[in-house]
Amino acid sequence: MSEKRKWLVNGLLCYLLFLLLxxxxxxxxxxYDPLSIGLAKTLxxxxxxxxxxxxxxxxxxxxxxxxxxxxxxxxxxxxxxxxIVIGAGFGVISGFLGGVADRIxxxxxxxxxxxxxxxxxxxxxxxxxxxxxxxxxxxxxxxWMPIARLIRTEIMSLKGETFIQAxxxxxxxxxxxxxxxxxxxxxxxxxxxxxxxxxxxxxxxxTLSFLGIGIPPHEPSWGNMLMxxxxxxxxxxxxxxxxxxxxxxxxxxxxxxxGDVLQDRFALPQIxxxxxx
Amino acid sequence: xxxxxxxxLSESIVVLLIGSILCFxxxxxxxxxxxxxxxxxxxxxxxxxxxIRIAENLGLDEPIxxxxxxxxxxxxxxxxxxSYNTGEEVKMMIAHAVEPTIILMLAAAVITIxxxxxxxxxxxxxxxxxxxxxxxxxxxxFMSLPSFWFALMLMLFFSVYLGVLPTSGMGQGGIGDWLKHxxxxxxxxxxxxxxxxxxxxxxxxxxxxEKEFVWALQARGISKRTILWKHIFPNASIPYLSFxxxxxxxxxxxxxxxxxxxxxxxxxxxxxxxxxxxxYPVLLAAILLSMSIVIIGSFMVDLICAxxxxxxxxxxxxxxxx
Numbered sequence: 239m240s241e242k243r244k245w246l247v248n249g250l251l252c253y254l255l256f257l258l259l260x261x262x263x264x265x266x267x268x269x270y271d272p273l274s275i276g277l278a279k280t281l282x283x284x285x286x287x288x289x290x291x292x293x294x295x296x297x298x299x300x301x302x303x304x305x306x307x308x309x310x311x312x313x314x315x316x317x318x319x320x321x322i323v324i325g326a327g328f329g330v331i332s333g334f335l336g337g338v339a340d341r342i343x344x345x346x347x348x349x350x351x352x353x354x355x356x357x358x359x360x361x362x363x364x365x366x367x368x369x370x371x372x373x374x375x376x377x378x379x380x381x382w383m384p385i386a387r388l389i390r391t392e393i394m395s396l397k398g399e400t401f402i403q404a405x406x407x408x409x410x411x412x413x414x415x416x417x418x419x420x421x422x423x424x425x426x427x428x429x430x431x432x433x434x435x436x437x438x439x440x441x442x443x444x445t446l447s448f449l450g451i452g453i454p455p456h457e458p459s460w461g462n463m464l465m466x467x468x469x470x471x472x473x474x475x476x477x478x479x480x481x482x483x484x485x486x487x488x489x490x491x492x493x494x495x496x497g498d499v500l501q502d503r504f505a506l507p508q509i510x511x512x513x514x515x
Numbered sequence: 516x517x518x519x520x521x522x523x524l525s526e527s528i529v530v531l532l533i534g535s536i537l538c539f540x541x542x543x544x545x546x547x548x549x550x551x552x553x554x555x556x557x558x559x560x561x562x563x564x565x566x567i568r569i570a571e572n573l574g575l576d577e578p579i580x581x582x583x584x585x586x587x588x589x590x591x592x593x594x595x596x597x598s599y600n601t602g603e604e605v606k607m608m609i610a611h612a613v614e615p616t617i618i619l620m621l622a623a624a625v626i627t628i629x630x631x632x633x634x635x636x637x638x639x640x641x642x643x644x645x646x647x648x649x650x651x652x653x654x655x656x657f658m659s660l661p662s663f664w665f666a667l668m669l670m671l672f673f674s675v676y677l678g679v680l681p682t683s684g685m686g687q688g689g690i691g692d693w694l695k696h697x698x699x700x701x702x703x704x705x706x707x708x709x710x711x712x713x714x715x716x717x718x719x720x721x722x723x724x725e726k727e728f729v730w731a732l733q734a735r736g737i738s739k740r741t742i743l744w745k746h747i748f749p750n751a752s753i754p755y756l757s758f759x760x761x762x763x764x765x766x767x768x769x770x771x772x773x774x775x776x777x778x779x780x781x782x783x784x785x786x787x788x789x790x791x792x793x794x795y796p797v798l799l800a801a802i803l804l805s806m807s808i809v810i811i812g813s814f815m816v817d818l819i820c821a822x823x824x825x826x827x828x829x830x831x832x833x834x835x836x837x
Contacts, residue, residue: 345526349534351761352809354768357802360790361541364798437659444661445772449787461661468667468776472682476671483664490659498655 247499250492257489261307270298272305272458281475291477293463294470299481306458306482311489313374313443313459318435320378325385326428330416332386333393344390351383356445363451373452377442385431392424426504433497437490444486460486519821519828527814534806535590538799539583590803596796598789605800608785613804615685616770616781619704622697623766626705631712631755638713639720639751640743647717654710662707662769666776669699683778700777707769708762715758719751726750753820753827760816764809 260267276296284291290299332343350358358380366372396402396419405419440460446452447461455462460482467479561569577585589595595605638647673680686696723729724747732742771783778784786801788794821828 345529345533348526348530348810349537349806352530352534352764352806352813353537353802354764354771354805354809356768356771357786357798357805360787360798361802364790364793364795365544441659441661445663448661448663449772449775450791464664464667468670471667471671472675474675476675479664479667479671483661483667486664487656487660490661491655494655494659 243499247496250496253488253492254496257307258311261304261311264301264304264308268298268301268304270301272297272302273456281470281478283475284477290481291475293478294466294475299463299477302458302463303460303481303485306460306463307485309370309453309457309459310440310443310461310486313370313377313453314436314440316374317377317381317439317442318432320375321382321385321435321439322428322432323382324378325382325431326389326421326424328382329386329389330393330421330424333390333397334412334416334420336394336397340390344387347383347386355380355442356449359442359446360451363446368451368454370453370457373443373446376446377439381435381438381442385428385435388427388431389424392427393420396420396423430497430501430504433493433500437493437497440486440490440493516821516828520818523814523817523821527810531807531810534810535587535803536583538803538806539586541802542586542795542799595800598797599794600792605796608797609782609800609804612780612782612785615779616774616783618697619700619770619774619779619781620766622701623704626702627709627712630705631709631716635713635716635755636720636743636748639717640724642717642721650713650717654713656710657706658708658710660707662703663772663776665706666699666703666773669703670776673699685780696777700773700779704766704769704773708765711758711762712755716751716755719754720747723747723750749823753824756816756820756823760813763812764805767805767809 264272274297276292278296279288279292280294280296282288282292282296288298288300290303293299293302328343328347332340332347335343353361359376362376362379363372366375402415402419405415410419443452443459444461444464447459448464450465453459453462455465463482464479467475467482471479593606595609597604598608601608634650638644638650641647670682674682680699681696682699684696686692729742729747732746767783770781771787773779774781774784775787782801782804786798786805789797789801
């Protein structure tokens with residue numbers, strides 16, 4: 239890693255850490271309540287009292303951003319974990335079994351992948367009443383497919399390696415093979431996928447909440463804050479839409495960059511960057 | 516090539532069948548039985564015998580696979596049921612919505628392809644230049660931008676601040692008005708995944724450029740332009756094309772957001788409206804249709820890739836052990 243890159247990575251980590259701390263320390267950093275409605279001061283532009291202005295119900299935008307960060311980041315991490323567990327499980331089983339089972343599982347994967355993600359989320363959302371948990375589950379359940387495919391490919395190619403064949407000859411059981419040899423080898427892929435999973439989940443939460451099928455409206459989340467923003471935006475209240483969106487973009491950008499750096503470091507084969515340095 | 520087409524086609528059909536089974540399972544898992552969906556509260560008031568007769572009429576007493584087969588034949592023949600809310604035939608609702616979506620997606624595709632080809636090739640050839648760094652940063656930003664927020668910001672600038680572009684609908688008369696309505700949604704949809712396209716093309720052009728066969732071509736004194744377009748580009752275009760196949764699903768998902776924001780009367784807006792109103796037949800039809808579009812699209816992309824690169828079809832056939 240070059241000197242410049244190191245600085246970049248450190249900067250990104252600092253930003254994310256700062257964000258995490260700010261959301262955790264939200265009650266200390268701001269004296270406003272994210273839920274209390276003040277009809278006397280609706281749609282106020284940014285000022286000293288309200289740094290990022292107030293929204294259509296008179297709630298402080300900065301305060302809601304901080305509290306909303308808790309929800310958005312939680313959804314990001316939790317949904318990612320679900321996606322990784324399902325995806326890695328499915329991929330390992332499919333790659334390990336091989337043959338007909340593998341082919342059927344891959345076609346199921348193809349079918350799920352060919353349904354546009356938002357429609358799939360809407361489809362599942364029908365069955366689960368909307369809450370924080372449901373959003374996590376829905377995003378997790380609809381984003382594990384690419385992970386499964388990558389892990390499956392990796393397991394397939396690992397199965398041909400000499401050290402795996404050697405362990406089979408020595409008499410390693412399937413469980414031993416999986417837990418001691420195959421899964422640890424997949425770890426770099428899993429780590430990189432989990433990072434890109436977080437940014438995907440944050441974006442999905444924002445989109446779902448914005449469309450009105452995500453986090454229940456009264457709770458602040460970054461997507462939720464943008465939900466009603468369109469109509470107020472057109473009448474000139476730009477601050478309601480600007481700040482949550484900026485925060486989403488910066489956070490996702492930081493996470494994506496980190497993922498990219500890690501991918502380079504592990505030299506993963508998806509997007510090779512070859513050639514001279 | 517024929518063997519490849521047949522094998523790939525049968526695969527697509529299997530995927531379609533699995534997808535349709537998933538959709539059928541979706542209908543069956545919905546709250547309320549099909550009988551309740553037809554008769555509503557009245558079903559509760561009927562006698563047990565009547566309820567059984569209704570179930571028989573609807574074919575609910577038959578084994579599940581017969582029911583699935585009947586449902587699937589119906590879907591193939593365009594029998595998609597009626598909307599719960601308006602009573603309109605789903606087929607007609609979908610038919611009206613398809614055209615605007617196709618227009619929007621085509622316009623977006625043109626924007627994506629033109630821009631990403633241009634930027635991807637230049638940055639691939641001049642790696643680590645200032646221009647490359649600028650484009651790389653920009654593509655990362657576009658990868659991280661929630662497209663609905665980008666749309667809001669563009670609306671703020673072009674509609675509220677400058678007041679030059681409309682924010683909803685397809686426009687009423689005249690091609691000029693229509694273009695004015697199209698330009699913002701098309702750009703937002705077109706730019707939403709452009710970062711990936713640029714990165715893929717850039718990386719593969721850069722890698723291919725340093726392959727030995729390119730040196731050999733250079734040594735033979737072949738012009739730079741010929742090497743680029745006849746040799747480097749076709750090689751780099753394979754991953755680009757296959758991403759295009761995959762991103763069909765992404766851009767259909769994106770059109771749900773963009774169409775909703777700009778009140779564009781297409782498939783995406785229709786499906787979200789249906790979902791919010793619990794209008795399941797419409798939602799299901801939209802899901803089935805999008806799924807078929809994606810499957811057919813990726814089949815066609817695979818064919819094109821295999822036609823460009825013969826190694827690919829041998830590889831794919833080998834992988835499947837056929």
